[in-house]
Structure formats: structure tokens, C-alpha cells
Amino acid sequence: MDAELAKDVKSALEASLAEVAAGQDVVDILPSLGWSEIQTLDRPGADRLLFDVLGRKLAGVRALDELIVHRVFRAGALELPEGARVVLPHPDPRLGHHGVLASSWDGSGVVAVPNVTADAGTEWWIGDAANAKAVAFGGWDDSLGWSLVDVAAFGSSDGVRVGGTRAQDAWETTLTAGRTAFAQMLASICSSMIQIAAEHVAQREQFGRSIGSYQAVQHSLALAHVATEAAQRGVDVAWVEQTAWSAQVAKALAGRAHDTVSRVTQQITGGMGMSWEFPLHHYVRRGAVFNAMLGTAAAQTSDLGRSLVIGRPS
Template identity: 30%
Template sequence: MNSSMDAEDLRLLRESLAHAVTDAGSGGLRAAVAGFGWHELLAEHPDAAVSTLATLQGEHLTATSLLDDVVLAAAGIKETARVVYPDLPAAEPTSRLEGGTLLVRGVAAATGDERAVVPAVRDGEPVIVTTDLTGAATADPAAGLDPGAGWALVRTESRVRPDQVLDGPEALARWRAMRAAGQRALAYELIAIGRRMLAGAVEHVGTREQFGRRLGAFQAVKHALADVRLWQECAELAAEASWEDDPVEPARLAKILAGRFVRTAAANCQQVLGGMGFTWEHEFHRYLRRGLLLEPLLGSAARLRADLGSRLRTDGVPKLSAL
């Protein structure tokens, strides 16, 4: 409805991009997506590009994320680089610039470009630092909850020259644009993850019988999944609406509602899946892992609600999504 492309074009795009993603296999995603012309699409129709690809990343639990590409494009940065996001679950930079030393503390893609864009804080103000991650200490991604996701903690420090640092209002504006674009993309990815959890749960309770009837006929089960479905509806509408106004608040809200959806899905779907959902064989845990990892990236729902609350105090209740 709000897309800059019409529904039929969007459907075709989704279909062909899905083929590209499926055929890419492990590690080949960036090349496949680039070959598809997705980056040009991102420049022309960011809503279509982000909503389709982020959704596919969630559905396929891809080993590579194009989040950096989305975030850099929003900041108008043309060169490829890795972005160092705030430590979980924060939505403000956790890296610091003190004197000429950059203390990198955050989360980034485990592999990729050596060049990195690091949103950081200097004397309480956001700055954007371009640096090099060669030899940077990243925690072993294989040790984490979701090694296949390709994300790792980054802990390093380096000396930076003044020409590597963007500061002032320009840095603030860029950081806000980067954060909003990232939150929006993550919202679509989380929604896709929640939808897969829900689809698995619906399939299970619609076929498995206990006490002589299908699990889905029990009202307790119905209500648990109806709640998940309610939050899906809200999260989807919020993601769509995040393209309407200045993106800072709508993107934050989209991420909050996507977080709520995926958390409710994780709890309620797992419960009704019973023992099956606790097995390695069942796909549920793969979506749970990815959901747990991405939900706090660029701000957990809990952290973002608190941030939003302080904004309401200082600036009043915003007017969004006009009729």
C-alpha cells in the first residue's frame, strides 16, 4: 500500500529475489544479491529492496546479512565497509572516541571488509569514525548461540586521525538515519522469523491429536497463538508505516513491535510445539536462535521503550501516521 512499487512488481521482485537467495548457498549471498541488481534497487526503491531482502534473510536464516549495505546507503556512504553496531541491547553507540583513541565496543559482521564505519560517542556527542579492523579482536563467532548468523563482538582500539572522524550535526543526522534504516530492516527480518515460528506451530497443532482431538481445538492453544498473530499484524503494519514520516520514531516503533512479535512467538509457539519443538531436529530452535540474536541488535524492545519514554517526556507525544 505504501510501497513505491506496485503490488504486482513487488510480487515478481520477491519471487526472483527469493530464487537468487536460495541459489546463492552459504556465503554467496552478497554476490548473488549484487548480481541481481539489488543495490540499484536499494537506491531507487529502498522500501521494496529492504522489505523483500530482509524478509528473505529471516525466512532462510542466511549466513550473511546485508544490513550493513542498508545502513551505509541510508548514511549516503558509497564505499563498502563493515558497520560496528552498539553493544547489545543498546540503541546508542557504545564505542568511544577519547582523545585520538577509538575504543571499539560493539557488534559487527564476523568477516568482510577490513574497512569499518564505527558510530561512536565523544564527550556525549555522536561521531562517525572510519577505521580499519585489520587484526581487530573479534570474539569467536562459532562459540555463540547462533554461529551461522555471522555476527561477532568487536573489542579493539586504535589511533585515529581527525580526517577519519565526522562530527557535529552532520554526524548526528547520519547516525540517526543509519539507526532508523537498520531498525527498519531488522524489523522485517524479525517478522519473517516470527512468521516461520507461527507457521510451524499452526501446522503442528492442526495435525497432532491428544485426548482424542487436535491440539488446535483447545481454547488455551488457540488463544496463545491468536496473541502471536495479533502481534504479527501490528508488527507488519508498523514496518510498512515506518516509510511514511521522518523515520526516527516510526522505525523505532517498528523494531519494538517486531521484537514483541518475535518474543511472543518464541514463547507461545515453543509451548504448543511441546517436546517436538525442543528437539535439534525440529527447525524451531534455529529461528529461536536467530530471533534471540537479532532482537537486541540496534536496541531491544525493552531498551527502545525506555528510550521512547524519555523522548515523550522531553518532546511530547509525536503525531505519526496521518490518515
């Protein structure tokens, strides 16, 4: 996808998001944009643009299900029907019997649940979860609109169980796709935070000068910018390569960038940046949740280090 087309597609996505009604998700309006044709032209490029906009606009991320289902089906690991919902592991190990749906749950449709039982290794349960109960996913960002479900309820329902190599391949594909998408949204969130902070310091004055003119502020913003650009370069590689290794690197870089950018932007915006009325906290909280999903930056870095030590990049 050339730069001019990418710019037009991004503008169309942003304009469409502004028209999304309450309770609606961007995936509901993608067909009207001819999204399938755009994906056929350049699927990785289209996915990158979509999750970039979703991150910047703090929008719903039901598109994550569609991305995972597409990748898993293409890999030939599992036959997941179009529109299937994927239950991701809860980031808190103390809630291992619960899973997370990256959207609200109305009790209808097919769900795919990895690792239903701890003693079965990598195993998937796929079926209709009409009787499953879900509650709102709380945590630090209750504006996500996600659902928290008890995965044990799926295991006791009628459905198809898949184990062995196919299940393991499907799980690795899910991790790669999910980590890449979360990394992209984290990098985009960082860009939005820098923009918010830069506009703030350009307007605020101290001793008759814009505080953005002070070298200490400029150096801090430069640090945040470098971290964000490094993360975005890693994410760009992950979209193209679509490997477990590149996805882990991207997630590690993006999570670390969010930590850096959060610290810098909250510091230079001062008391205003800590207030509930200032928009910065929305990006800090959303990014913290995304960093926790499918492995934090610290966890990814440790895993990558272990793989390098034993000479077996994954």
C-alpha cells in the first residue's frame, strides 16, 4: 500500500470512527468502507492502519477477534468460523479460571477458548456459548467495554475440543497476532500522549515564556519520541514478518515506550496532567491494560533473553 493510499484510508477510518454510534464498534462499519478490498490489496498494511487508528482514538478493539481468526485459519491450525470470538487469558494469574473477551458479551455466537483446563496442556474448546455468563471487565480502565468470563463454564458445555500440535500452533498464532495488535495500539497511544503534552507545553507559560521552550522539557519530549519511534519500527517489522519472535520484540518495545512516555508526559504537564479533566489519563490507563495483555514488556524481555541464551529464538 503506497503512502498516499494509506493516508486516505487512515482519514476514512478516523472519519468513520467519529460517526460510530453508542454501542457500535468500528468493525460494524468497515464493510461500508470497502475494507475487504483494502485487505486483499495489502492485509498487513490494512491491519496496521486499523489498529493504529483504534489506539489513537481509544476505540473498541473487537477487530482483534477478526485478526486472530484470520491468522489462525490461514495457518491451517483450526477451522474457526467467521465472526468467532476468542477468549484471551486474564493477565492476572490469580484469575486463571477467567478469560477476557475484547468486547461486550451478549451471550450469542461461537467462541474459541484456549487452555480450557490447566492439566490438558494447550487445548481449545470451540462452540456456542449461549449459556455462558459474563461480567464487565473492570480494572484500571473500565471504559474498555470488555467482558470477563469463567472459562470453566465453556469446558463443561457442548463443543469441539482440539488438542495436540494443531492446538499449540493455533495458540502460538494467537499470541503472535494479539501481541502485534496490542503493540501497535500501544505505540499509537504513545504518539497521542506526546501530542497532548506538546500542545500543553506550547500553551502554558512560566516567567513569560512557553514552558515548551525550556531545554529540560524539550529533552524529555525527545526521549519520549525516540522510545515511541523505536517501538513503531519494531511493530512495523512484526506486521511484515508475522513471527513469534518479532511480535515479542514489538510488544516489549511498545510496553517499555508506554512506561517512558507516561512518566515523561505526566511530569511535564504537572498538576494539570494529573487531573481527571485532562485527557492524558485515558491513554495512560488504556496503555497499562494493553501492556498487561498477553505478557508485559518485562515478561517479553525476559522470554527473549532466555531464548537468546539458549540459542533458540522463537
